[in-house]
Amino acid sequence: MTGYLDRTAVITGAGSGIGQALARRLAAAGARLALSDIDEIGLAETVRQAKVLGAQVRSDVVDVRDSVRMANYAQTIRAQFGTVHLMFNNAGTTFAGSVEETELADFERVLAVNFWGVVNGTKAFLPHLIASGDGHLVNVSSVFGLVGFPGQGAYSASKFAVRGFTEALRMELRAAHRPVRVTCVIPGGVKTGIVRNSHAAKGIDLSALVESFDRDPGVTADTAARVILDGVRAGRAQVLVGRDALVLELGRRLLGTGYQRIVGPIGARWLEQVRAPRRDLLREPK
Template sequence: MAHGTVVNGRTAVVTGAASGIGRALAQRLAANGCPVALCDWDQEGLEETAAAISGPVLTRRLDVSDRHGQMAFAAEVKEWAPAPIGLVANNAGVTVSQTAADAAVEDDEWVLNINFWGVVHGTRAFLPILLAQGDGAIVNVSSVFGLIGFPTQSAYCASKFAVRGYTESLRHELRDTRVRAITVHPGGIKTNIVKNARFHVDDQGNRDHGAMADEFARIARTSPASAAKTIHTGVEKGKDRILIGPDAAVISLLSRAAPVRYFDVMERAMGLVRR
């Protein structure tokens, strides 16, 4: 039987905290009494997040794909933490839009190193601390693109499927402990991930990055604050998989109902949306 994790009042760790879901989650947890340890490569954005938090906060500029940097950050958090760690959210993520046939290897490696290895390094760095204290939650952010494949998102989908598989395997390893491994699958969230993406071509064959970012902004319906609330309450309620947004629920259902033909359905729906 699933059990929840006590989050409020305990230390929380959030990667990718300079913007988007990471910033909203950090602010929400801090507002609920959590000392927060935050990292991101974007120093300016990270400082803006910290400035909006009134409680205890630790910030570090960190490339999550740096294994040694993650281990050093975990050691620092362990020494600093005013309370036991309740939650570690491996949230940092990036994407590239390009076809698999014409993909730049450097772009694929950039996405996989941050989205997948960043999650692995963060898990390995903090899991021993949670096991030693006897409880806590590792919260790894996948995507709806960890449930389905999508044209021009092969590297991103690969990374998010990998996060899902890694975290679900870890969940089974932890079944006899009170440490939990949770996957999060956001749908379209109003963040800058598409605006900040490396871009070559979109799924329609267009080469206008701005147009792709504008379309995503129109389609994405869920706010980062709403996403943060869903994650927070989901962890507390003992959920092992957290879907964010009505589009995530639909895509999850569609991927099971039509595991091979789901994109045909999606393509027709997207055509209606674009019109």
């Protein structure tokens, strides 16, 4: 694939952040867009931005957790656009809380969106990407899919799963000489609404969580989209977004599990900072 002109690109989670920025950049590059999200208002804003840039756009409210809906959606997109060249499994959510304080339902919700959403999107669109003769599947993992981080057990599990799934699939498709390239995206911190849009365990102070995320020197969503699209165009197996992603990947390769001695205390300190004060432990003022 040399460029994005006249390519049909499907983006999940297109109503905000990285998905919205991908839509803008692909629109500017002349792609046709099939955008989806569960956030109707955010999605409408992305459609508006893409249309201003002259793109042909279709938008649908689709929950990536719903495999049947996703399969029907893929049929609809194929019928309308004729060919599907690019699929970005981007929709995601996060969750903060130690494993001890995270409820099973929270693990299930995070895995349902982040992991099963990617599986549902892949299974629904892969036949159409193969049929295009020149397809590209892009699955969004995270630096927390490279290394574990205290307080991110559910999110890390989902993002490790996305990376394993994507790498296995890439090798399978190569061995079978399928005309589909596969890229796993590993963003570090990106300035988006992800933390505001997400949940946390009972003991976590949401405003402290948002504050700590906003303090993080992440890249903008637009920069992330540019790096992702450059990497996809080059057919890379893995696209690292941001210096933090590069450092963590290098650290993991050099230190093996030894990275935990550095990341562990940093994460434990962060978890303490975002923990709501335990009222029962505070002394009443005299």
